[in-house]
Amino acid sequence: MANATVISATNLSIARGTKTVLEGLTLDVPDGAVVAVVGPNGAGKSTIAAAIAGRLRPRSGELRVLDCDLRHGDVRSFRARVGYFADELTTQLVPTTSARDAVALGPHAGLRRAWFELSDEELVEADRLLARVGLANVGDRAIEDLSAGQRQRVLLARAFAGRPEIIVLDEPTSHLDLIGREEALWALEELLERSPRPRAAFIVTHHVEELPAQVSHVLLVGAGITRFGTRAILQDADALAAVFGMPVTVTEVGGRLVARIDRYSMRMRSVR
Numbered sequence: 001m002a003n004a005t006v007i008s009a010t011n012l013s014i015a016r017g018t019k020t021v022l023e024g025l026t027l028d029v030p031d032g033a034v035v036a037v038v039g040p041n042g043a044g045k046s047t048i049a050a051a052i053a054g055r056l057r058p059r060s061g062e063l064r065v066l067d068c069d070l071r072h073g074d075v076r077s078f079r080a081r082v083g084y085f086a087d088e089l090t091t092q093l094v095p096t097t098s099a100r101d102a103v104a105l106g107p108h109a110g111l112r113r114a115w116f117e118l119s120d121e122e123l124v125e126a127d128r129l130l131a132r133v134g135l136a137n138v139g140d141r142a143i144e145d146l147s148a149g150q151r152q153r154v155l156l157a158r159a160f161a162g163r164p165e166i167i168v169l170d171e172p173t174s175h176l177d178l179i180g181r182e183e184a185l186w187a188l189e190e191l192l193e194r195s196p197r198p199r200a201a202f203i204v205t206h207h208v209e210e211l212p213a214q215v216s217h218v219l220l221v222g223a224g225i226t227r228f229g230t231r232a233i234l235q236d237a238d239a240l241a242a243v244f245g246m247p248v249t250v251t252e253v254g255g256r257l258v259a260r261i262d263r264y265s266m267r268m269r270s271v272r
């Protein structure tokens with residue numbers, strides 16, 4: 001259904017241990033949206049991503065994703081409907097897991113091959129996804145034998161295994177060199193177009209340069225503020241300054257976003 005709400009948060013508060021990381025988050029993400037989560041270090045971007053992926057239960061407020069109540073409901077079956085990428089998966093997966101199995105275990109939210117029956121179709125799809133992220137020949141290799149950049153691409157492929165309805169990627173290109181980042185970004189843009197397309201995607205990043213072309217919406221997080229809007233919010237100088245604590249300019253160059261901070265503003269902040 002066009003413009004149906006896929007992710008809905010109302011006055012959401014999320015804590016890590018005893019610390020409240022986010023308060024008062026309200027947003028409605030429409031069907032088909034690709035949302036970039038942008039903000040400074042420690043703002044709570046990963047915390048929001050984990051909550052939307054059903055990995056972290058909110059403390060108060062409401063969080064509904066698809067037809068699931070993620071605050072009160074049973075999230076185990078929900079997790080199979082979400083493709084999740086977070087760096088911590090590289091250490092949680094058993095190191096001897098093959099790249100192919102790591103991808104195929106994605107829809108099971110699995111970390112250990114021995115605990116799951118994987119079908120031939122799942123393994124074939126895993127190989128196809130690995131090829132899509134430029135890793136056609138690493139299916140048999142243990143993830144402990146891969147470079148950090150290769151592992152990151154394996155996890156990107158894993159997030160799309162099983163054609164999940166929701167995609168949540170927490171800094172999917174942070175370990176990649178310039179060429180690796182472009183390859184991964186290219187693969188990500190193609191994966192987002194696969195049919196059926198995900199109902200919504202959430203992509204956390206430190207760098208707007210690492211965002212795919214499909215980004216339609218932006219969630220700005222920082223300095224205790226959350227602002228959700230269409231991509232045009234990146235042109236809102238006041239909104240960016242409030243979140244980053246200094247003037248940030250975002251421009252588009254050849255369809256790609258580029259962020260810049262005025263050096264003078266940085267210097268003034270450091271002498272205050």
Ligand SMILES: Nc1ncnc2c1ncn2[C@@H]1O[C@H](COP(=O)(O)OP(=O)(O)OP(=O)(O)O)[C@@H](O)[C@H]1O
Pocket residue numbers: 016017019021039040041042043044045046047048206
């Ligand atoms: N497991 C945890 N236990 C306690 N506090 C945590 C935990 N994980 C994160 N935090 C704290 O929660 C806050 C938000 O962290 P989070 O990782 O969500 O921010 P972020 O915006 O993703 O940061 P970064 O850009 O540095 O990755 C930080 O102050 C962090 O120290």
